[in-house]
Amino acid sequence: MRGRSARRGGYRRPLAVLLYAAFVGLLLASYVAPLQQILESRSRIPELRQELRAAEAENAAYRRQIGELSTPEGIERAARERYGMVRPGEKVYILPDAEDGDGRP
Numbered sequence: 001m002r003g004r005s006a007r008r009g010g011y012r013r014p015l016a017v018l019l020y021a022a023f024v025g026l027l028l029a030s031y032v033a034p035l036q037q038i039l040e041s042r043s044r045i046p047e048l049r050q051e052l053r054a055a056e057a058e059n060a061a062y063r064r065q066i067g068e069l070s071t072p073e074g075i076e077r078a079a080r081e082r083y084g085m086v087r088p089g090e091k092v093y094i095l096p097d098a099e100d101g102d103g104r105p
Helices: 002-069 072-083
Strands: none
Touching: 002 072
C-alpha cells in the first residue's frame, strides 16, 4: 500500500509543477499584446506632438483672421479682395491678364 501512495504523490508533484508552469506561461502570453501596444503608442508620441503643434499654429492663424474680420477695415478689405466690391463713386480698372506672367502682354 505504501508503494501506491508514494507513486500517487510522485505523480502529483510534476503535474502541479507542469500546471503552474502552464499558468505562468499563459499569464506572460497575455501581457505580450498590451505591452506591444504600449510600446507602439510611445513611439507615436513625437509624431502626435508635431501634429498638435501644427494644429495649434493653424488655430492661431484662424484667430488672427477672425480678429481682422471683426473690424470694419478688415470687413472692407475682405469684401474688396474676395468679392470685388467697391465704394460708391470709385472707379474700377480691370487689366487683362499677362500671358507669360511678367506683367507684359
